[in-house]
Amino acid sequence: MKKELKEIEKTISSLELNSQTQIQELLNIFLKTHLKRSKIDNFIGDYPTFIEPVHLEENVKIGDDVLLGPNVFIGKNSEIKNYVEISNSIIFDNAIIGENIKMDNCIIGKNSSLSCKNTPIDNCVVVGNVKTKEDLYKIMYKFK
Amino acid sequence: MSEKRKQEIHRIKELESINLATEDIREFVIETKKEVEKDNELLANQINNKLKNNGIKSIDIVGAIGAGKTAILEKIAEKISEKYRILVICGDITTRVDADRIEKHNVDTVQINTGRECALNAYHIHQVLKSKDLNDYDLIFVENVGNLICPSEFKLGTDKRITVVSITEGEWVIEKHPMLFKMSDIAVINKIDLLERLGTNLDKMVKDAKNFNPNIEVITISAKTGKNIDLLIEALEL
Numbered sequence: 001m002k003k004e005l006k007e008i009e010k011t012i013s014s015l016e017l018n019s020q021t022q023i024q025e026l027l028n029i030f031l032k033t034h035l036k037r038s039k040i041d042n043f044i045g046d047y048p049t050f051i052e053p054v055h056l057e058e059n060v061k062i063g064d065d066v067l068l069g070p071n072v073f074i075g076k077n078s079e080i081k082n083y084v085e086i087s088n089s090i091i092f093d094n095a096i097i098g099e100n101i102k103m104d105n106c107i108i109g110k111n112s113s114l115s116c117k118n119t120p121i122d123n124c125v126v127v128g129n130v131k132t133k134e135d136l137y138k139i140m141y142k143f144k
Numbered sequence: 145m146s147e148k149r150k151q152e153i154h155r156i157k158e159l160e161s162i163n164l165a166t167e168d169i170r171e172f173v174i175e176t177k178k179e180v181e182k183d184n185e186l187l188a189n190q191i192n193n194k195l196k197n198n199g200i201k202s203i204d205i206v207g208a209i210g211a212g213k214t215a216i217l218e219k220i221a222e223k224i225s226e227k228y229r230i231l232v233i234c235g236d237i238t239t240r241v242d243a244d245r246i247e248k249h250n251v252d253t254v255q256i257n258t259g260r261e262c263a264l265n266a267y268h269i270h271q272v273l274k275s276k277d278l279n280d281y282d283l284i285f286v287e288n289v290g291n292l293i294c295p296s297e298f299k300l301g302t303d304k305r306i307t308v309v310s311i312t313e314g315e316w317v318i319e320k321h322p323m324l325f326k327m328s329d330i331a332v333i334n335k336i337d338l339l340e341r342l343g344t345n346l347d348k349m350v351k352d353a354k355n356f357n358p359n360i361e362v363i364t365i366s367a368k369t370g371k372n373i374d375l376l377i378e379a380l381e382l
Contacts, residue, residue: 047259
């Protein structure tokens with residue numbers, strides 16, 4: 001699993017205009033082959049809803065009324081705020097996902113902070129820190 | 145009272161109870177509730193069409209904790225898993241206990257842990273189906289969270305609904321839960337192997353179910369001994 005995650009991390013750190021197909025393939029393969037079962041026994045928070053498979057690394061903080069899954073990987077020390085919904089996505093370590101962000105088929109880079117609220121996103125890579133919806137839409141890399 | 149606690153109470157008021165809502169938000173709460181119900185119904189219809197178009201039969205099972213929903217599914221799976229390619233979606237507040245039990249009978253499972261929600265809704269089922277190749281299945285069961293109240297609020301888009309009760313819950317259990325029996329196709333009364341010992345009035349239970357819903361088929365079974373499981377499979381047209 002670690003090897004594949006590293007490969008994805010490397011790919012999203014140097015995205016090119018024609019990386020779309022490669023990203024979708026890497027995401028699909030990772031989710032299909034490494035997330036057959038859930039690992040959800042170690043989160044900090046108050047009873048979110050999980051549709052398996054969901055894999056949480058250590059020290060993931062989850063807010064109220066969160067729906068995770070299916071096919072979600074969340075790296076260590078990441079924080080998922082209230083009312084968030086995530087499916088078919090990878091969130092790398094130390095990321096923050098702001099309140100009421102709805103996300104499908106996305107990859108969020110290490111240390112990224114999406115501090116905006118009430119934002120739906122799909123089919124994209126986001127690496128960086130944003131505080132508004134507009135900034136988030138500006139920096140996202142759509143791959144579909 | 146802490147700020148967090150106040151926020152929590154406000155949130156529950158908004159989302160869950162019209163009676164608790166203060167006058168200024170009452171209309172908003174009612175409109176929101178109507179919209180949510182409408183959206184669930186629409187999505188349930190979409191799910192049913194999608195499953196039908198793919199030639200998949202679908203059945204959901206509701207009932208209280210310990211009524212025997214999982215045991216019944218295990219017995220059914222045992223008997224028909226060679227004939228059908230089966231997916232079972234299991235709802236529980238937490239744990240994967242039920243999915244693990246059913247999976248041993250050669251069927252695929254997906255566990256949904258609802259956390260604080262007391263029933264599955266159509267969106268949960270929609271999300272699961274979206275991530276599956278429907279060509280892989282001919283039959284889908286949904287085992288709802290153990291509860292005889294909340295599931296009546298949410299249709300899931302299945303062809304048939306079974307409500308399971310057991311004689312250990314007492315002969316008044318059906319009389320006290322009219323909604324689920326009104327919207328179910330089959331009522332299963334389980335644990336009849338204990339009938340002699342408990343002396344539960346089984347006739348009253350059957351009569352109550354029929355009173356609420358004259359079209360409901362009532363089947364008395366024992367998931368433990370396997371008695372009348374064949375009758376249930378027949379009633380499900382499997």
